[in-house]
Amino acid sequence: xxxxxxEELHTSVxxxxxxxxxxxxxxxxxxxxxxxxxxxxxxxxxxxxxDVAKYLDAYVAFLRSEGVSEARxxxxxxxxxxxxxxxxxxxxxTLEVDEDIRVPPDAIMVTSGCQEAMIVAVRGLCSRxxxxxxxxxxxxLGFTGAAxxxxxxxxxxxxxxxxxxxxxxxxxxxxxxxxxxCPRALYVVSNFANPSGVSxxxxxxxxxxxxxxxxxxxxxxxxxxxxxxxxxxxxxxIKALDCxxxxxxxxxxxxxxxxxxxxxxxxxxQTVVDESGTRTLLADELSTVKSMVTVNTSPIxxxxxxxxxxxxxxxxxxxxxxxxxxxxxxxxALLAAxxxxxxxxxxxxxxxxxxxxxxxxxxxxxxxxLLEVSARDYGVLWTPMSFFYLDGGGSHAIRLxxxxxxxxxxxxxxxxxxxxxxxxxx
Numbered sequence: 360x361x362x363x364x365x366e367e368l369h370t371s372v373x374x375x376x377x378x379x380x381x382x383x384x385x386x387x388x389x390x391x392x393x394x395x396x397x398x399x400x401x402x403x404x405x406x407x408x409x410d411v412a413k414y415l416d417a418y419v420a421f422l423r424s425e426g427v428s429e430a431r432x433x434x435x436x437x438x439x440x441x442x443x444x445x446x447x448x449x450x451x452x453t454l455e456v457d458e459d460i461r462v463p464p465d466a467i468m469v470t471s472g473c474q475e476a477m478i479v480a481v482r483g484l485c486s487r488x489x490x491x492x493x494x495x496x497x498x499x500l501g502f503t504g505a506a507x508x509x510x511x512x513x514x515x516x517x518x519x520x521x522x523x524x525x526x527x528x529x530x531x532x533x534x535x536x537x538x539x540x541c542p543r544a545l546y547v548v549s550n551f552a553n554p555s556g557v558s559x560x561x562x563x564x565x566x567x568x569x570x571x572x573x574x575x576x577x578x579x580x581x582x583x584x585x586x587x588x589x590x591x592x593x594x595x596x597i598k599a600l601d602c603x604x605x606x607x608x609x610x611x612x613x614x615x616x617x618x619x620x621x622x623x624x625x626x627x628x629q630t631v632v633d634e635s636g637t638r639t640l641l642a643d644e645l646s647t648v649k650s651m652v653t654v655n656t657s658p659i660x661x662x663x664x665x666x667x668x669x670x671x672x673x674x675x676x677x678x679x680x681x682x683x684x685x686x687x688x689x690x691x692a693l694l695a696a697x698x699x700x701x702x703x704x705x706x707x708x709x710x711x712x713x714x715x716x717x718x719x720x721x722x723x724x725x726x727x728x729l730l731e732v733s734a735r736d737y738g739v740l741w742t743p744m745s746f747f748y749l750d751g752g753g754s755h756a757i758r759l760x761x762x763x764x765x766x767x768x769x770x771x772x773x774x775x776x777x778x779x780x781x782x783x784x785x
Contacts, residue, residue, distance in 0.1 A: 371508040379746050380500060382727055390734040394772035397740040398763040399715050400555060405682055406617050415659070421669045429696030440658045441474070442471025442646040443457050446665055450610070450624055452673045458585075459599045460608065466628035466642045469661055471653045473583065473611035473623035477505040477546075478652065480607055480625055483645045484543045485511045491583040492579075493531060494546040495523045498748035499553050499581070514542070520709065522559045522571035523547055525566040532574040544577040544607075549597055550585040550713025554747045558712055561594035568597065571605045577629070581609040586679050587686040588713030604629045607641075615675045615682075616667050620660045637674055685716065686762060689769060693717055693761040696747050707781060708759075715762035718744060723783040725757045739775035 365373060383397060415436075422432050426497065434644035435445060454460040470476040481492060493505060496515035506513045516523060516531045528545060535542045547567070550558045559567070571578050580597045598608040608626040616622075627641035649655075671678035697708050701719075708719040723729065725743045733739055742751030742760070759776075761769055 370510075371442045371504070374504065374507055379727065379743070382748075383730070383740070383742060386730060386734045387740055390666075390738070390740070393738045393739040393740050394768055394775060395763060396759045396761070396769075396772045396776065397742045399620060399746045399760040400460045400763050401614055401682075402763055402765075404765075405685075406619075411618075411663055414670065417666035418662040421665070432500060436658050436662050439660070440661075442650045442655050443467070443642060444624075444661055445657050445658065446572045446624070446661050446668070448669045449665055451674065453668055453675060454608075454626070456672075456674045457676050458530050458596045460596055460626070462598075462608075462626050462628045462734065463640075466640050468625050468642045468645060468649060469656045470623045470625060470649065471656045472613065472616075472621045473581065473609050474501050474505060475649070475653060475656075475688070476609045476611075476623050476625040477581075477647050478500055478509065479581070479648045480609070480627070481506055481511055481544070482509050482648050483641070484577065485509070487541065489540040490543045491535060491540050492544045492546060493528065493535070493542050493576070495548070495552070496749060497554050497744060497753060498546070498723055498749070502581070503749065504521065511548075512540070513749060516545070518552075518555060518557060520557070522552075522557045522563060523567070525563060525570045525599075528567065528572050528576075529561055529574060532570075532576065542574065542576055542705065544579050546579040546581065547597075548581045548583075550582055551587065551711055553584070553714075554716055554742070554744060555718055556709055556711030556714055558714075559594065559597075564594060564597045565600055566601070568600060568605055568762070573602060576605070578606045579609060580606050583603075583611045583614050584714040586676060587683055587715070588689060589687050590712075593713075598626065614666050615679055616664055620663055622656060622660050622664045626772060685766075689761040689766050690714070690717070690767050691765065693759060693768045696770040697759075699770070700773050700777035701780075704777075704780075706777075710717045715760050717758055717761075718758050719759060720756050721780055723780060724754055724757065726754070729779075729783060732783070733776070737779045738780075739772050739779065743775065755768065 446469050447467040451462055451464045491512040491514050493516050494513050495518045504511050504737050514535055516528055532542045598606045612620055612622040627645055631639050631643040631644050633642050694710055705722040706718055706719055711717055742758040743760055744756035
């Protein structure tokens with residue numbers, strides 16, 4: 360029997376952060392009755408199996424109304440397709456309607472989830488051994504994991520309670536260059552970030568573009584939660600302010616449609632010039648990377664998403680009115696429960712203006728050991744914030760998610776959490 364030395368496997372296989380997330384999933388599996396304030400997935404009850412056929416039919420009807428032949432429709436759904444996908448015009452129209460982002464359809468690549476968009480963008484941008492990417496910290500695990508799989512270093516840029524500071528980005532970029540490495544891009548979640556819940560003020564978004572220009576960086580703007588603010592007011596997307604093509608926009612239909620479709624996209628409208636002076640779009644150049652990763656995104660899944668866009672008048676905001684109301688209600692319930700059960704204690708928490716997450720600072724070490732006790736003895740799950748730091752941090756903080764629960768379960772989950780913290784601190 361072949362035996363492989365674990366230390367000889369790639370670092371992405373032995374990554375301790377991935378192991379921590381596997382531990383969280385394992386604990387959830389062993390204690391299925393625990394209330395999960397850890398799960399950041401969408402609420403199950405929004406989805407019906409019949410919706411797949413409904414939206415697939417809507418897309419086919421749209422193609423027929425556009426005069427597409429039955430043979431071409433069959434190919435569009437069932438054959439290998441264009442590497443960058445068939446939804447570029449629809450996504451471009453949706454971005455303009457919902458976000459005031461105006462980009463050519465050919466600048467859009469449809470990906471197999473936003474995770475592939477991250478992998479394609481980072482792989483395409485980082486070509487030399489010293490190329491690194493910067494990322495706001497605490498950082499979404501999917502991005503740091505994607506970079507680790509590619510062998511690309513992620514350099515953290517510390518986030519404050521008000522989000523990322525442009526001057527900190529400039530300082531870290533300068534330090535990276537002084538060390539002989541090259542910062543190629545900055546990853547940031549602009550609205551209601553996972554895990555911190557923080558959003559960037561409009562002035563910060565404009566300043567980040569200026570810093571990116573000064574430091575010769577591209578910005579990777581990820582915005583999976585932007586629809587789900589507590590009100591209808593929100594700053595413009597960084598990409599909507601981008602006059603110099605400094606921003607690559609990463610999008611996903613996981614929260615706005617359903618995760619099982621596994622459809623995301625990237626907008627890369629930057630111009631690429633080769634030695635002969637030929638000019639192309641970055642999205643076209645990145646298609647070579649995608650073709651070696653997934654060949655192309657499932658045409659059937661694209662068709663379902665296309666049916667949603669057609670049916671909603673190319674507005675995800677219109678398509679998500681019920682979900683928006685639900686997630687608003689849940690976040691308000693979470694913040695009210697924290698006030699009810701922790702007011703006057705040593706526990707503090709932030710109050711995000713939307714999204715799925717809040718962060719609580721606790722007077723005990725919030726590690727895997729405490730999580731095990733929490734699940735077994737108190738029947739509540741949460742995520743240690745230490746999972747989201749590259750070089751240590753978050754040891755006394757927890758991420759609380761409110762998206763996957765029925766609203767009435769949130770207060771009980773926080774009550775159990777309060778009992779845990781009181782017991783651990785006694």
